[in-house]
Amino acid sequence: MKTKTYIFLQVCLLPCLLFSQLSVINLEECQEKARENYPLIKQYDLISLAEDYTLDNLAKNYLPQISLGGQASYQTQITKIPIKIPGYNIPEMDKDQYKITLDVTQLLWDGGATRSQKKITQANSDFEKQKLEVNLYTVREKINQLYFGILTIDKQLNQLDVLTSDLQTNYNLVSAMLKNGVAMVSDLDLVKVELLNTDQKRIELTTLRMAYIKMLSLFIHEEISQGVELKLPDNSINFDQEISRPELRMYDKQNLVYEAKESTIKAKNMPKFSLFAQGGYGKPGLNMLNSDFKTYAIGGVRLSWNFGNLYTKKNEYRLLKNDRNSLQSQKETFLFNTHVQLTQIQNEINKYEQLMVKDDEIIRLRNSVKKAGESKYKNGIYNMNDLIGDINAENQARVTQSIHEMQYLQSIYNYKYTQGN
Structure with missing residues (x-):
């Protein structure tokens, strides 16, 4: 009786145990974990420590x-x-x-020299942190590529399941017709070859998916099971939002460094x-x-009071002004290039929207042609090569649709990444 009860509990709890092993992740979660675990993130603490040590040393000027x-x-x-x-x-x-x-x-x-050096130290620290933020921001793009790569593979694997089911149905049909003497063995072999080709494609896609999963695991610093479910990202987008890239904040931080250096010039002449x-x-x-x-x-x-600094004061201000103008030029160039990229990506999004509308119609027509081919084959007026061609054509149409869907989503997130929102 105890043995039967134990077996019953195992059978009941097995689905729950299997389900608990499957994890579910989303794109935003992957991006955040990748940022937190990227080795470069350790530079934040080092920059803060250097700032603290420098400010502490400057404070000792008044001892x-x-x-x-x-x-x-x-x-x-x-x-x-x-x-x-x-x-x-x-x-x-x-x-x-x-x-x-x-x-x-x-x-x-000291004429404000220590105070100006503190400003420079703090401004430089903020600038270095923001420059680090720019480097960390590029990790998001890598995560996007891996995430959408896995989603695209999953779509293709799903289409392979549909194709396999379709081929298996026709295999059973040809087997029955062969028994009744109304089909040839070569027809059955043709279907077998297609089933084997499908198995090969599944092996290739599954192997590629495993590699993508392992790379994603390394980025987020967590083990991801091969049965993981990736949530489909939201396809909402706002084309009217302003550019909010970390590079713009880096330019602003750099400008604050120049302002702090200007106060140093004043302090030297006091x-x-x-x-x-x-x-x-x-x-x-x-x-x-x-x-x-x-x-x-x-x-x-x-x-x-050192009056010698008065000789170089005017040129020092000119050099700072030149640096600021150069920085402004860099910022304007970055904004221009970003706007160009956004325009290109927006055109891609519009293109995929139109392609997906056509995909539905193509699939409907390909399915109609395939069904007509199956009917003709049953009536003996269609050969298996042509029928397999119809089956593969419909499958390719569905694969193309799934790829367009993923390219559409990825373009949306490329736009968000380029926009900085």
Whole structure:
């Protein structure tokens, strides 16, 4: 009794277990997983780390700068006071001198140089990330090609099933007619050859599908079963939407880098203020006429202003303007080429729409010719070669229709990819 119950449960649960092994995926899911698992995505974290380290180093510009120095020297001549006072010996400097100093500088204002460097760092980081986004965007196109390649193969495999069923029906018909002596063995052999040809095509398509599935698995970093069901993508499209490609955002980020560099030019031509302090021990001290080792200290405010940058300021602005004009030219060229591509793809979409309308009519007529051929063959006024030709012609019409359907869908997604939406 227990054995019977176990067998019954196995039979009941088997369909559920088999069903659970079949996965269902869609195009958007594949695109997102491929992006997340593409090796280049790791560059995002590296760019952010580099930005953090650079900004942290720039922030340290306003920390006190400490330096230690020392010096021992001997000079052949010394400064003397050219005055003699009777009864008083004016001390002289020693020719050997020694000192060790500790200098501390605190930046008060650097003319905006640190702030402008931070802007450049952040702008460059944003630009590098957006450039990375452009490279990652190309992965979508590869996924589209694989996904629609698998869908096209599935369509062809379905048509092979229809063809096989059609040929098998005629094989059974010829076998029955052969028994009744109203058909030839060669007719049966012709149908067998076509069935074998169909098996060969199925092997080729199945092998190609396995290769596409494996490549798609590598991209999304997940194992996909060979029995996977690929959902048919949505065929809706809006031709009026504006271009929203990541390349356009990359050009905008590059322009922000130029703006940040402009602030650097201004900062180079501004004065810099800082506090300084120096403590020392040496011979002599601050009193040059005292030959004993003494400690001393100096402190104050320092101003520095480099006017040499004014000579190159005008040309630096011109160079930046030239870079911006070049960037604008690149952006306009990209938009022009993209609009041309969109026009071409839109024409392709319109072409496939018209072809699919004709496909329905061609299939209807081919089916009518095939049925007429089958009727003629039964009546002995049609040979098997001609009938097989009619069967293959109808099958080819259906295959052509399925290919047009997939090309139509793929053109829609090529348009969306080119458009950036």
